[in-house]
Amino acid sequence: MKTRFKIHKALGFIFLCVVTLTACTDDLDITPNDDQTTLSNDLYANEGAYKQVLAGIYANLALTGTDGPESSNLDGIDAGTSQFGRVLLYTQTLAADQMIWSYENDPGTREIQRNIWTAQNPLLLGMFSRAHLSVALANDFLRETTDAKLDSRNVSTAVRNQIPAYRAEARLMRAMAYYYLMDLFGQANFTTENDALNTQPIAYGRTELFNFIESELLAIEADLVDAKQNEYGRADKAVAYMLLAKIYLNAEVYVNENRYNDCVTYCEKVISGGFTLATNYLHNFMADNNSNSAVNEIIFPIISDGLTTQNYGPTTVMVNGSVGSIEQNGAEVGVTEGGWGGALRVRKQFAQLFEGPFADDDRNTIISEGRSIDINDISDRDSGYIIQKYSNATTTGSFGIDLTFVDTDFPLFRLADVYLMYAEAHLRGGGGSASTALDYLNALRIRANNPAVLTAGEMTLDYILDERARELHWEAHRRQDLIRYGRFTGGNYNWAWKGNGSNGISLASHLNLYPIPTASLASNPNLTQNPGY
Template identity: 70%
Template sequence: MKRKLKQLQKVGVLLFVVVFMVSCTDDLNIIPNDEDTLLADEAFANEAAYKQLLAGVYANLALTGTDGAGSSNIQGLDAGTSQFGRVLLYLQTLSADQMIWSYENDPGTREIQRNIWTAQNPLILGMFSRSHATIAFANNFLNETTDEKLDSRNVSAGVRAQIVNYRAEARLLRAMSYYYMMDLFGKANFVTETSGINVVPPVIERPELFTFIEEELLAIENDLIDANQNEYGRVDKGVAWMILAKMYLNSEVYIGAPNYDKCLEYCNKILTSSYTLATDYKHNFMADNNTNSATNEIIFPIVSDGATTQNFGPTTVMINGSVGSLEVNGQEVGVTQGGWGGALRVRKQFADLFGGGLFSNDDRNTLITANRPIDITDISDRDTGYIIQKYSNATSTGGFGIDLTFVDTDFPLFRLADVHLMYAEAHLRGGGGTLATAVDLVNDLRTRANNPNLISAGDLTLDFILDERSRELHWEAHRRQDLIRFNRYTGGNYNWAWKGNGSNGISIPAHFDLYPIPNLSLSSNPNLTQNPGY
């Protein structure tokens, strides 16, 4: 199933490049790589093209081009600095208190992990541009599937019925891209399928983005497949509910108004649908997480495949990067024995969350500590600092992924465990629900992790939730957002190793709660203005 989906995504990207070039705009400089591809109207002679075109929207989350892992369909952007999942991981996790990247000559990484970035950082440009590419792809899909276009092509009734769902999925993916723009940058170039061609787009900021995303997700709900019922790797009502829940949880940050009751409402929608926790925590992060017990926990993945569509996405980076310089343990996790030579380690503050003996046998504690000091006083010294073995290219049945570099492990962008913790937090912040349910939902995660240290009502505090979110959801691209919501990111309320470029951590200014608008993006749209402080 996953191989078939990935093949469809690759075809979809190629078709999308052609249709996009012919019928839309060249503002993003998306370059087709196949001289034999057909023009837009000819492409739709085969009605299967509509699903392929939709697959192209999805594929932009995983792929950077159609000519191998190093290719890029956005001119001027390197594949390694513009893969959606990878740059999201860097901006949400590497910028916070969990992860360290050893090779600081890699473009942009030094500035991100030391919190000294500028508007010239290539990883920030990669996120800004890749998100807008998804928006453009979604808009083009919607333009190619209007009633007028379908009538002119005499599309069959059966395909037209499916296109109702397809269009809702495209709108959801577009809304998700705007969600990340709202979270990371606080503004976005705003274009929809009704925007003119080759016009300078207007720019909208957080309040308008929040309203648009909310209204869009509510408007398409009835046209989406029911929660957890769509083809693996595609969005459905559960994904829409998840984005809404996360928006409402963070709405005090985004729009200055609490919506914890709405967060809890959408958490309940997910909790009462057919999602279930994986029987084993580690199943969520293995090469067969598309077929093992994690398939009912992962609400939406970024699909990865080591053969059909190789790319340097987040799971390839984390699995190869987590192989220790001393341990040389790649064979255990299904990659080359040396991996990437100790590229990734964890910061002391994260490791401390598993200290004290309460988490010694917790399945979420995959730290490797032997013969290693906990502190990283020199980032280039790969033998210092603990390493971690959360993600793996091994399968739950004892096998391995098909390739020893490009992994088969899907990245769990949204999963049910997050909903358990969001419910508990929303309850504590006055959103309703019951304390007993909140405690049970947290204990469900501890029980699944084989941790006998269950909590009681008196243990459930906001500080506890922040720590438990890190224990459960580390390296899943949530941490920066969580720390900002808890007022622990900027300022000096909480410092971590190398925060602000200090080995023990120092305060960073409040404007770092948002990333800067990339200089190249500013130069391409006169309506864009730089975020304050940059």
């Protein structure tokens, strides 16, 4: 069992940089409580603060404020619309062909799942703002850990020996924030620790962001902890390799370059880090996935704890939301019996991927009895199938500590994705071994107890796209996958409620990027609205 990274109190430490945030996030007002605001020099007088402030950067992925799940440190932005993992799930999964949210009066959800969003959508503002806050927190930490600052504080040798790894982790978290901004919005307010405070940020487009992310990840490699050698919940070399593999797999979308060979190379680097598939697929999505066999598969999680990190993040949403209005299956998954009353269901096209030889696949957690596959009325919670992928149950037969806020960590990156990326990049001309790619794909089938062994002739790009949906559904990848395959916009693949049509209609190509939020444009004239909005 790995040591779990303690982030539950760390978010309070982000307020040390209140006065420095304006330069990075002009559209945000960070609202601290007076007793949580500490001058940097006073804070860092305690040498333990360096690790605690680093933990605060990670905490920004899980928490929205310091005063419970309803609190938000982004003034004017609701906690429910700005939790990093939740808005990432909405922008990557709810916007595509796998998920339906029943309660369309929840701000922003109707427009996201019907693909009719505008620049005023609060979920898009939440994503844009939360990612920029990650950048700001990392920048502040880097400013406070220079050699000059450490010298001025007479920091001990023991702590100084840890600082290079800490700084590399902060740079990695910043690069990851820029990665999601590049993928979703194609632009970002760009700042580093070297920029003067309280100045207008420049705007970086996709090419500039791609080049920065790549160079940063390569530059910090030597200072990062080796794969699987850090505390659980902290980043290591494998996370950097994973991000590099991701940007290389999608490089034709981002910068119109073929980088599939590099994708294969960095997939191999991740795989060589000692990761193995969990013995059971569902172990990855249970309340003890920080200690069961999933710890060997999960490369980087967003930590969730039902007691100390209560938040309305992705796993809390999905476990409660997957309790059916008919089934009342909350007791099975470790939340209140009625859960959220059928908040989440699956779209028809996703359910059909588990027909035929995949009906008995372990990854098929669809519950269909007494339900129609079609959702003709989104508000009718009794129509459409539900799934039970995520749970607040443990492998030992117990449940998480709370019946609403789950203990289940969100597996942001895991080994199964690397296997699929390797096979896809190989088929797209990236080199590697055909037999190895086939072995990786069959390893996923074998783990899912699917007896239909894949043959070399069946290993196609279309198969991999479908297999990514079966393996990685509801893990915030699908929009990106469909865009890479040219099937998100246009009309060559339609799904239920795509483009606000019950059977799906063609989408305009500009929807491959989200708009820059109106509030962000107003605060930084260097940003420009994406075409089509």
